[in-house]
Amino acid sequence: MTPTNKTALRAAVLLHERLVGSKDQPQPVSLSEYYWNEVQQLQRQIVLAFRRGWQGAAKRLGEDLICAMQSCRRDLDSTLYALQDSVAPRSPSSPSDIYRDILALEDEFEQVEIDLGKHELCVTTDRIILEDLHLGDFEIRLDWHRLDGPFAYRVVALDPHPAAKNDSVTHPHVQDERLCEGDGRPAIRAALSEGRVYDFFVLVSQILHTYARGSAFVELDNWDGTPCEECGASVDEDERYYCHRCEAVLCDSCAASCEGCGDYFCSGCLDRCAACGGQYCSACLTTCRTCRKQFCQDCCEAGLCHECHEKQHSEVHEHDPSEDTRRRPASVPA
Amino acid sequence: MARILYINNDGSGFADHVEISAGTTVQQLFAERVPHGRPQDYLIRVNRQPAAADQVLQEGDRVSFTPTKIEGATA
Numbered sequence: 001m002t003p004t005n006k007t008a009l010r011a012a013v014l015l016h017e018r019l020v021g022s023k024d025q026p027q028p029v030s031l032s033e034y035y036w037n038e039v040q041q042l043q044r045q046i047v048l049a050f051r052r053g054w055q056g057a058a059k060r061l062g063e064d065l066i067c068a069m070q071s072c073r074r075d076l077d078s079t080l081y082a083l084q085d086s087v088a089p090r091s092p093s094s095p096s097d098i099y100r101d102i103l104a105l106e107d108e109f110e111q112v113e114i115d116l117g118k119h120e121l122c123v124t125t126d127r128i129i130l131e132d133l134h135l136g137d138f139e140i141r142l143d144w145h146r147l148d149g150p151f152a153y154r155v156v157a158l159d160p161h162p163a164a165k166n167d168s169v170t171h172p173h174v175q176d177e178r179l180c181e182g183d184g185r186p187a188i189r190a191a192l193s194e195g196r197v198y199d200f201f202v203l204v205s206q207i208l209h210t211y212a213r214g215s216a217f218v219e220l221d222n223w224d225g226t227p228c229e230e231c232g233a234s235v236d237e238d239e240r241y242y243c244h245r246c247e248a249v250l251c252d253s254c255a256a257s258c259e260g261c262g263d264y265f266c267s268g269c270l271d272r273c274a275a276c277g278g279q280y281c282s283a284c285l286t287t288c289r290t291c292r293k294q295f296c297q298d299c300c301e302a303g304l305c306h307e308c309h310e311k312q313h314s315e316v317h318e319h320d321p322s323e324d325t326r327r328r329p330a331s332v333p334a
Numbered sequence: 335m336a337r338i339l340y341i342n343n344d345g346s347g348f349a350d351h352v353e354i355s356a357g358t359t360v361q362q363l364f365a366e367r368v369p370h371g372r373p374q375d376y377l378i379r380v381n382r383q384p385a386a387a388d389q390v391l392q393e394g395d396r397v398s399f400t401p402t403k404i405e406g407a408t409a
Contacts, residue, residue, distance in 0.1 A: 100381075100382065101382065104382035104383070107382075107383065108382075172406070173406030173407065179406060180406050180407045181406060181407070182404070182405045182406040182407030183404055183405045183406075183407075184404040184405075184406065186345065186346040186347055187343045187344070187345065187346065187347030187404075188347070189347070190346060190347030190348075190349065191343070191347055191349075194349060196341070196349065198382055199341060199343055199347075199349075199398060199400065202343070202377060202400050203343055203347075203400060203404065206377070206400060206401060206402060206403065206404045207404045207405075207406045208406075209402070209403075210402075210403045210404055210405055210406065212405035212406055212407060215405065215406070215407040216406075
């Protein structure tokens with residue numbers, strides 16, 4: 001027997017002992033308060049943001065609240081399934097079956113490691129590529145001391161390429177090293193509760209190789225975000241603004257609205273009124289026929305800025321008050 | 335008749351010993367147990383190894399069908 005096989009055999013025996021031992025022991029129910037506290041805190045912050053009229057902040061906090069509530073639900077579900085498993089009848093695999101499972105993993109995966117000290121069985125997947133997006137290799141680390149608990153295993157990105165908006169999301173269905181098992185949950189729970197470690201690792205690997213559009217922590221379309229053309233920050237699709245004139249992608253902070261029409265523009269497509277200093281798009285500014293500066297509708301009259309208008313008016317008055325009406329400049333459309 | 339361990343990792347993850355007729359092949363078992371599935375959509379393993387469609391199953395074999403695509407979620 002090779003040293004590797006001895007380690008595999010030892011791991012199989014320990015894992016089996018754990019399976020059989022935990023079967024007869026009632027498991028304490030442990031509910032984490034971390035996410036629930038976060039939900040309550042965000043809820044208070046949203047109320048405060050609304051009271052102060054901070055609509056943008058309220059929207060962002062709302063998105064954070066969704067994430068916190070999903071995490072909270074995930075924790076509850078995990079605990080619920082662990083509790084259900086602990087009372088359900090099951091037939092644990094024999095030590096020899098577990099041993100064969102461990103040996104077979106070497107044919108199925110790039111790498112298999114056993115850490116007896118950390119009671120971990122770990123496999124490395126091949127490179128995961130979903131819709132041309134390279135997410136790298138992942139380690140699936142099973143802790144056989146936690147088989148009955150909600151977090152029996154972790155999914156660790158070895159060469160992480162996380163989502164731009166959230167670096168704890170290393171795969172569309174992995175956040176904080178936890179896989180959201182989706183359709184695979186019952187089969188994974190069944191495999192773990194029976195000690196079928198080969199099936200467990202294969203199931204997790206197949207979920208990692210699958211992208212469920214519409215059910216991801218971060219959708220692949222938004223994975224790398226789009227850089228704001230003003231500040232370079234990554235902008236998610238549903239938070240994007242587009243310049244009404246040049247169609248540049250802008251973030252919430254860099255998109256400025258024209259004080260005349262209210263449309264959003266980049267800084268290059270907005271100018272200031274030479275009189276009041278307000279920001280306007282080119283369609284809402286008029287060039288004074290005399291001084292050639294640009295003015296908003298309020299600061300311009302009949303094609304002349306107030307200053308030029310008054311100046312011209314007084315000049316006409318001084319020259320021939322009786323011709324004042326005849327020499328008044330023709331009205332120029334804005 | 336032969337008795338095998340049959341594991342279907344689709345859905346709830348069925349795993350139990352079942353009786354099959356002598357001479358049953360992998361393909362026949364798949365057609366019988368997963369009537370609406372296509373073999374190419376599953377990892378088919380006999381005794382944890384890839385198997386040919388015409389492989390005849392033996393007493394004590396461990397046969398598993400695992401979908402190649404399993405959709406995860408967010409919560």
